[in-house]
Amino acid sequence: MSWAMESQRKNYGKALVELGKRRKDVVVLDADLSGSTRTVEFKTAYPERFFNCGIAEQNMMGTAAGLAVGGMTVFASTFAVFATGRAYDQVRQSIAYPDLNVKIVASHAGITVGGDGASHQTMEDIALMNAIPNMTVIVPADGPETYNAVLAVAEHRGPAYVRMGRSDVPIITSRDAEFKIGKASILRDGSDVALVGVGQMVAPCLLAADALKAKGISARVINLSTIKPLDVATLEKAARDCGCVVTAEEHNIVSGVGTLVAAALAERYPTPMERVAMQDVFGQSGESDELMREYGLSEKEVIAAAIKVTERKK
Numbered sequence: 001m002s003w004a005m006e007s008q009r010k011n012y013g014k015a016l017v018e019l020g021k022r023r024k025d026v027v028v029l030d031a032d033l034s035g036s037t038r039t040v041e042f043k044t045a046y047p048e049r050f051f052n053c054g055i056a057e058q059n060m061m062g063t064a065a066g067l068a069v070g071g072m073t074v075f076a077s078t079f080a081v082f083a084t085g086r087a088y089d090q091v092r093q094s095i096a097y098p099d100l101n102v103k104i105v106a107s108h109a110g111i112t113v114g115g116d117g118a119s120h121q122t123m124e125d126i127a128l129m130n131a132i133p134n135m136t137v138i139v140p141a142d143g144p145e146t147y148n149a150v151l152a153v154a155e156h157r158g159p160a161y162v163r164m165g166r167s168d169v170p171i172i173t174s175r176d177a178e179f180k181i182g183k184a185s186i187l188r189d190g191s192d193v194a195l196v197g198v199g200q201m202v203a204p205c206l207l208a209a210d211a212l213k214a215k216g217i218s219a220r221v222i223n224l225s226t227i228k229p230l231d232v233a234t235l236e237k238a239a240r241d242c243g244c245v246v247t248a249e250e251h252n253i254v255s256g257v258g259t260l261v262a263a264a265l266a267e268r269y270p271t272p273m274e275r276v277a278m279q280d281v282f283g284q285s286g287e288s289d290e291l292m293r294e295y296g297l298s299e300k301e302v303i304a305a306a307i308k309v310t311e312r313k314k
Contacts, residue, residue: 003170003203006143009107012164013041015150016075020046025071026154029064031057031078037107039077057082061090061102068100073154076102080109080163081122084129095159096132103153104129105162110250111278111295112167112200112288121283127255129161130228136160136181137228141202142169145225148179156181163199165250167288170203173223184231190220193306194238194245198224198257201248201276201297208302217310227257232264239271244309246274248302250292253277272312274305 019026020042027049034040034052043050053060057078064076076083083106084091095102106125113121129137136156140146146164153160172187187202188209197205202223209219220238224231239245245265247258258275265271278295292298 003172005168006171007168008140008143008146008164009036009038009166011143011147012105012107012150013038015147016042017045019151019154020049023073023154025073027051027067027072027074029053029060029074029076031055031060031082033078036079037077037105039075057087058090061087062094064102065090065094065098065100068095068102072101074102075105077105077107079120080106080125081120084125084161085122088128092132096134099134099158101157101159103160103162105150105164107164108166109163110165110200111283111291111297112165112250114166114288114291115285117285118282123250123252123278123283124255125163126227126249126251126257130260134158135228136226137163138181138226139163139199140225141197141199141223142172144171144175144177145173145179147175148177149225152179152181165200169200172203172206179225182226182229182231184225184234185223186220186234187223188219188221190218191242192218193310194220194222194242195302195306196222196224196235196238196245196247196257196261198227198247198249198251200250201302204297204299204302205248207299208306211299211303212306215307217306219306224257227260230260230264232268235261235264236268239265239269244272244313246276246302246305246309248276248297250297251277252280254280272309274309276301276305
């Protein structure tokens, strides 16, 4: 299967410009990385509503909170490792606890940061943000879904975390598709195993489904783009219909999305599961595609997990 490739970050920049046109209450903050996060698009179009806070992520989150208290809808961006790690206390205390209208849209998440190495490759950001009360957590699968997700969180009251990668990813959704916060989408129907993909792992799940079909295994592919609130109804139905589940994510296997899905199903419909994720290790410098293969984040691992779990359910 061949897809066109596109940047999630560029779609974020386009969505911000569209929001700036529609709404005068939208302001954008960045921690001196606007060229990388693509908030520079908003800066160019609406310079009076853009604020470069410098390499001071904690201060940026505090400033975002103050603007939100003043009635603004605030988008704050930097690399994911800084947004969720360095500024965790400010996000928790100043944004989430008072339930303010701040949207943290972070780029360069996961192992696909590539050459920047382990210090910049955050594999724990979903777990950190998911654990905070009042926080909505979204991981779009591609560029068009990023665009739609940003428009959706702008309408959603309260804090949100949107995760983006650095590298271009396959286009597997449409700009015309409706994005509903809290609702997973079924990209491929199937009856033998449910492949639950998150973010950049959704495309490998689609490739795996094609390969499994050739082996006589019918795979349902679910794009779990909202992590919190979790679409438990869709997950439970998939477990009941298929009898087994594979989760795939570019995130640490410890307290990742696979853990959340397993916990939800354990309470409602205990189901054989396999999890494809970054193991409990730090990454290293390298090209994005090489790192994904090195750490077992490809359709190869999804296929193997699906075959293993379908055998287990027998």
